[in-house]
Amino acid sequence: MARVETSSxxxxxxxxFGASGFTGQFVVEEVARTASxxxxxxxxxxxxxxxxxxxxKVLEQAAGALSKPELRAEVDIIVADVGEPDSLxxxxxxxxxxxxxxxxxxxxxxxxxxxxxxxxxHHIDISGEPQFLEGxxxxxxxxxxxxxxxxxxxxxxxxxxxxxxxLYTRDQFKGTLTAVESFLTVSAGAxxxxxxxxxxxxxxxxxxDSQKLQNLRRKFNHKPLPTVGTKLKRRGALFYCxxxxxxxxxxxxxxxxxxxRTQRFLTEECQATPVQYGAYAGIGGIGNIIKMLFAGMMFLxxxxxxxxxxxxxKYPEFFSFGMFSKAGPTRKQMEASSFQFTFYGxxxxxxQDTSQEKPSAKIRTRVQGPEAGYVATPIAxxxxxxxxxxxxxxxPKKGGVYTPGAAFAKTTLVDRLNKHGFCxxxxxxxxxxxxxxxxx
Numbered sequence: 001m002a003r004v005e006t007s008s009x010x011x012x013x014x015x016x017f018g019a020s021g022f023t024g025q026f027v028v029e030e031v032a033r034t035a036s037x038x039x040x041x042x043x044x045x046x047x048x049x050x051x052x053x054x055x056x057k058v059l060e061q062a063a064g065a066l067s068k069p070e071l072r073a074e075v076d077i078i079v080a081d082v083g084e085p086d087s088l089x090x091x092x093x094x095x096x097x098x099x100x101x102x103x104x105x106x107x108x109x110x111x112x113x114x115x116x117x118x119x120x121x122h123h124i125d126i127s128g129e130p131q132f133l134e135g136x137x138x139x140x141x142x143x144x145x146x147x148x149x150x151x152x153x154x155x156x157x158x159x160x161x162x163x164x165x166x167l168y169t170r171d172q173f174k175g176t177l178t179a180v181e182s183f184l185t186v187s188a189g190a191x192x193x194x195x196x197x198x199x200x201x202x203x204x205x206x207x208x209d210s211q212k213l214q215n216l217r218r219k220f221n222h223k224p225l226p227t228v229g230t231k232l233k234r235r236g237a238l239f240y241c242x243x244x245x246x247x248x249x250x251x252x253x254x255x256x257x258x259x260x261r262t263q264r265f266l267t268e269e270c271q272a273t274p275v276q277y278g279a280y281a282g283i284g285g286i287g288n289i290i291k292m293l294f295a296g297m298m299f300l301x302x303x304x305x306x307x308x309x310x311x312x313x314k315y316p317e318f319f320s321f322g323m324f325s326k327a328g329p330t331r332k333q334m335e336a337s338s339f340q341f342t343f344y345g346x347x348x349x350x351x352q353d354t355s356q357e358k359p360s361a362k363i364r365t366r367v368q369g370p371e372a373g374y375v376a377t378p379i380a381x382x383x384x385x386x387x388x389x390x391x392x393x394x395x396p397k398k399g400g401v402y403t404p405g406a407a408f409a410k411t412t413l414v415d416r417l418n419k420h421g422f423c424x425x426x427x428x429x430x431x432x433x434x435x436x437x438x439x440x
Contacts, residue, residue, distance in 0.1 A: 002150055002188035002392040004096055012046045015095035018102035019047035020054035022328050023194045027101055029062045030378035037386050046076040047342050048091050082108045097385050100125040104202045105132040110341040117143050122150045128158030128380050129202050131213045136234030141401040151401040154258050155375035155384040160161050161341050162255035163405040165367040167199040168414055169343045172426045173363050178229030179276040183244050191334020196328035197316040204312050207303045219249040225274040229359040232276040246280040247289055251279035291321050337371035363429045383416045
């Protein structure tokens with residue numbers, strides 16, 4: 001079972017590393033907001049980063065935003081730098097869990113994971129970078145298991161809504177769920193919305209290194225997961241989605257790889273039936289298609305060359321048509337934004353013979369929540385940490401590198417999220433007669 005107690009030598013339940021970054025500021029505020037949900041109703045926590053002065057400003061801003069002037073005196077500051085291993089080791093020795101907000105993770109993530117494993121701190125990140133996430137599994141899972149350390153990746157909008165949403169759909173289904181497709185839509189208010197360019201940079205380097213990801217995956221030597229039921233067909237690169245009533249594209253984030261890793265763990269370690277998964281996102285009408293095609297062609301051309309990547313990084317607003325910016329969204333934009341995942345699943349009823357028939361039962365569920373990047377992500381990250389602290393006995397028996405679904409499948413994380421602005425609910429579940437398919 002995970003070690004989650006504080007001690008005189010390990011005084012903090014949580015240390016937020018990278019607290020002075022754009023996302024880190026909002027994680028700090030979310031921890032301050034939910035401190036009463038810690039073990040025995042309290043939470044001991046600190047902020048960490050390279051600059052003590054910047055961290056003081058973060059606490060000052062959080063104190064003002066939450067009307068909690070005591071934060072400036074009560075929350076300790078730890079100076080630590082990714083480039084200084086000794087400072088990372090000192091930080092990790094003081095923490096039960098490190099909340100790592102320093103990205104892009106492909107450049108700055110591994111030293112923090114290494115320090116956590118070597119010094120007995122659990123690690124939670126909000127990475128949406130498959131190369132980093134799968135690389136940490138390959139390189140550190142055995143060592144983390146030996147140390148009893150839990151390294152849990154992608155605990156933000158990437159990819160808790162998708163990963164836990166598939167598990168929620170499975171749990172609501174009366175029978176054997178075999179396949180799920182998710183459809184993401186994002187809404188903004190009158191002032192629009194955007195994403196901080198840190199995510200843009202992660203995407204640039206991710207596309208540039210796509211061949212390295214394929215080489216990394218070969219090292220796992222995984223056998224293909226068995227296909228149960230009808231094989232899920234991949235939809236086109238651009239298609240009109242009847243479910244959303246708008247044009248859609250395959251979702252380019254980490255959700256498909258994270259969900260697949262979860263399904264592999266549950267199949268191999270828990271003897272569960274693997275669920276096939278396809279992820280898509282709505283992009284709207286013809287005007288948005290033209291913008292996306294133009295931006296996509298420029299992106300795919302420039303990302304191949306060093307000078308092109310530098311241009312993309314220097315001018316995110318221009319090349320993304322305002323979707324990404326160096327300033328990030330305003331608080332007013334965040335308050336008016338939201339996301340919604342709808343999951344369409346199919347599977348076998350309890351009466352069906354899975355070896356002889358096609359799946360005939362269908363289900364539709366929905367996960368919705370506040371602005372994805374800087375409201376939903378801090379909520380998801382902090383609730384993942386609180387779940388680890390409060391429900392250690394429900395986690396996998398040994399440490400290792402896990403996806404959210406693998407780590408939290410048997411916990412109350414979904415219920416916790418529902419109490420903090422997320423909403424996961426069953427829309428409809430139709431059980432067909434033997435051999436008869438039904439449409440939702």
